[in-house]
Amino acid sequence: MIRFKNVSLKLGNKQLLDQFNLNISKGDKVVFSAPSGSGKTSLLKLVLGFVEADGGKILFNKREVMPENMRFIRSQIGYLSQDIDFPNGRVSEVFQEIFSYTVNKNCHYSTVRLVEKLHEVQLNEEILRKNTSDISGGERQRLGWALILLLDRPVWLLDEPTSALDDKMKQFFIDYTVRSHKTVICVSHDTEWQVPPMKVISRFCP
Amino acid sequence: MNTADISISGLAFGLLLIAPSVLLVWQLRLGFNRQLIISVLRMLVQLGFVGFYLKYIFLLDHVLVNLAYVCLMVLFAAFSGIRNSSLRLKKLWLPTFASMLLPTLFTMLYFNAAIVQLDNVFQADVLIPVAGLMLGNVLKTNIVALKTFFSLARKEEKTYLFLLAAGATRKEAVRPFLKEAIRTGMAPNIATMATVGLVSLPGVMTGQILGGSDPVLAVKYQIMVMIIIFFTSLFSNVLQLLFAVHQGFDRHDKLNRDLLQK
Structure with missing residues (x-):
C-alpha cells in the first residue's frame, strides 16, 4: 500500500532519513515512536507530497508520490496534523466547506451525520456554532477525529492524534483504530498506542 | 454657468501658501521640507503636462x-x-x-x-x-x-x-x-x-x-x-x-x- 524505497531526506543540515525503506501493506498499522526531531512528522508529509525527498521514491498503491498523482493519493488519506489546522470560521461552516470539495461529494455528508459523529467523540453539538479559533485543544483534536471518521478514507496518517485527550478518550480512539480495517501510520509518544496489531518502529534515523 | 477662471496672479497667490508651510515645517523641525518642495514641483510639472496634452487629446x-x-x-x-x-x-x-x-x-x-x-x-x-x-x-x-x-x-x-x-x-x-x-x-x-x-x-x-x-x-x-x-x-x-x-x-x-x- 505504502512503500518507502531508499528515501533520503535532509532538513536544514540534519539528515533525517538516509536510504530509508519501509513497506506497509493494506490494513497494516504502524506507530512511530522515535524521539522528537527525528523526522516522524516529515515521513507523513512525504506521503502527502508536502515535503519532497532528496532521493529514493515513495509509492502509494503502486503510484509514485509526485505532482500528477497527488490529487488521487490525497483523496485516499485521512490526515490529522499535529495542531489540527482547521481554517478560521464557524465549525459548522468549516465542515460544510470541506465536504463541498469535489472529491468529498460522495461522502453523503449531512449535519445529522456530523452530529452523530460529534456524539460518538463526546462533543456537544453546541460546538457547531463556535469559531474554530475559540475551542480547546482537546475539542479540536476530537473534531479532527470526527472529520476523518466522516471522510472514511482507506488510509490514516495521524500525527500525535491523542496528545490533548484524557485517558478515556485516548483509549477510545486507540481501540477504534486497532479494530478498524484502515491502513494506519501513527506518530505518537503515547505508549498506549504500542499494542498489537500496531507495529512499533522506534528508530529510523541513520 | 461658467467656472470662474483662475488667473496667473491667482495661481501665484495659491502657491504663496507653500511659503508659511515651509516655514512652519522648518520651525517645528518636522524634517520633510525637502520632500515637500520636491512634491510640489513634481505636481506642478506633472499636472502642467497633463493639462497641456489633455487639451490636445480632447481637441483631437x-x-x-x-x-x-x-x-x-x-x-x-x-x-x-x-x-x-x-x-x-x-x-x-x-x-x-x-x-x-x-x-x-x-x-x-x-x-x-x-x-x-x-x-x-x-x-x-x-x-x-x-x-x-x-x-x-x-x-x-x-x-x-x-x-x-x-x-x-x-x-x-x-x-x-x-x-x-x-x-x-x-x-x-x-x-x-x-x-x-x-x-x-x-x-x-x-x-x-x-x-x-x-x-x-x-x-x-x-x-x-x-x-x-x-x-x-x-x-x-x-x-x-x-x-x-x-x-x-x-x-x-x-x-x-x-x-x-x-x-x-x-x-x-x-x-x-x-x-x-x-
Missing part, C-alpha cells in the same frame, strides 16, 4: 488615441501598484495589467453607452477622467487584496496543507484566504458608499459643482461613479487574485516563496 478626440491613452494609464497603475506592494511581483505584472485593464475598459464603455448615453462612446473628455477615477481605486483595492492574500497564505500555510489533505484542490484550499483578501480589499469601498455626503462632498461632485453644474446632476454623476468604481474594483480584484492563485503556487501546490521576498 480620436478613438485610437483615447484608447491608447487609457492603456497607458493602466500600465502606469499596474507598475506603480507592483512597486508599492512590497511583494516581488515582477512575474505578476502582466496579469496585474490585464486584470486592471479588462474590467476598466468594459465599465468605461458601459458608462458612456448605457449610463450617460453618449453618441460617441469613445469621447475623450468623459472616457479619460472616468477611467482615471476607476483606476485609482482599482489600484488601491488590488494591492490591499494581493498583500492580504499572500500574507495569509504564508502565515496560514498549515491550514492550507490541512485542507489539501482533506481533499481540496489548490483553488478549494485557498478559498478561505481568497474570501478574506477580497473582503479586506473591498471594505473601504463599501464603507465609502455608506458614508458619502455625511462627512465631506466627494471629489466628482465637488468638481462638477465648482464647474458650474446643477447639484442634482452632480449627485447623479456621483452615484453612478461610486457604483462603477465598486463594480470595476470587485471584478478586477477577483481577476487579480485568480491570477495570483494560478501563478503563486508551484506544481507541488506549494506557495511560490520567491514571489514574496523583496
Whole structure:
C-alpha cells in the first residue's frame, strides 16, 4: 500500500532519513515512536507530497508520490496534523466547506451525520456554532477525529492524534483504530498506542 | 454657468501658501521640507503636462488615441501598484495589467453607452477622467487584496496543507484566504458608499459643482461613479487574485516563496 524505497531526506543540515525503506501493506498499522526531531512528522508529509525527498521514491498503491498523482493519493488519506489546522470560521461552516470539495461529494455528508459523529467523540453539538479559533485543544483534536471518521478514507496518517485527550478518550480512539480495517501510520509518544496489531518502529534515523 | 477662471496672479497667490508651510515645517523641525518642495514641483510639472496634452487629446478626440491613452494609464497603475506592494511581483505584472485593464475598459464603455448615453462612446473628455477615477481605486483595492492574500497564505500555510489533505484542490484550499483578501480589499469601498455626503462632498461632485453644474446632476454623476468604481474594483480584484492563485503556487501546490521576498 505504502512503500518507502531508499528515501533520503535532509532538513536544514540534519539528515533525517538516509536510504530509508519501509513497506506497509493494506490494513497494516504502524506507530512511530522515535524521539522528537527525528523526522516522524516529515515521513507523513512525504506521503502527502508536502515535503519532497532528496532521493529514493515513495509509492502509494503502486503510484509514485509526485505532482500528477497527488490529487488521487490525497483523496485516499485521512490526515490529522499535529495542531489540527482547521481554517478560521464557524465549525459548522468549516465542515460544510470541506465536504463541498469535489472529491468529498460522495461522502453523503449531512449535519445529522456530523452530529452523530460529534456524539460518538463526546462533543456537544453546541460546538457547531463556535469559531474554530475559540475551542480547546482537546475539542479540536476530537473534531479532527470526527472529520476523518466522516471522510472514511482507506488510509490514516495521524500525527500525535491523542496528545490533548484524557485517558478515556485516548483509549477510545486507540481501540477504534486497532479494530478498524484502515491502513494506519501513527506518530505518537503515547505508549498506549504500542499494542498489537500496531507495529512499533522506534528508530529510523541513520 | 461658467467656472470662474483662475488667473496667473491667482495661481501665484495659491502657491504663496507653500511659503508659511515651509516655514512652519522648518520651525517645528518636522524634517520633510525637502520632500515637500520636491512634491510640489513634481505636481506642478506633472499636472502642467497633463493639462497641456489633455487639451490636445480632447481637441483631437480620436478613438485610437483615447484608447491608447487609457492603456497607458493602466500600465502606469499596474507598475506603480507592483512597486508599492512590497511583494516581488515582477512575474505578476502582466496579469496585474490585464486584470486592471479588462474590467476598466468594459465599465468605461458601459458608462458612456448605457449610463450617460453618449453618441460617441469613445469621447475623450468623459472616457479619460472616468477611467482615471476607476483606476485609482482599482489600484488601491488590488494591492490591499494581493498583500492580504499572500500574507495569509504564508502565515496560514498549515491550514492550507490541512485542507489539501482533506481533499481540496489548490483553488478549494485557498478559498478561505481568497474570501478574506477580497473582503479586506473591498471594505473601504463599501464603507465609502455608506458614508458619502455625511462627512465631506466627494471629489466628482465637488468638481462638477465648482464647474458650474446643477447639484442634482452632480449627485447623479456621483452615484453612478461610486457604483462603477465598486463594480470595476470587485471584478478586477477577483481577476487579480485568480491570477495570483494560478501563478503563486508551484506544481507541488506549494506557495511560490520567491514571489514574496523583496
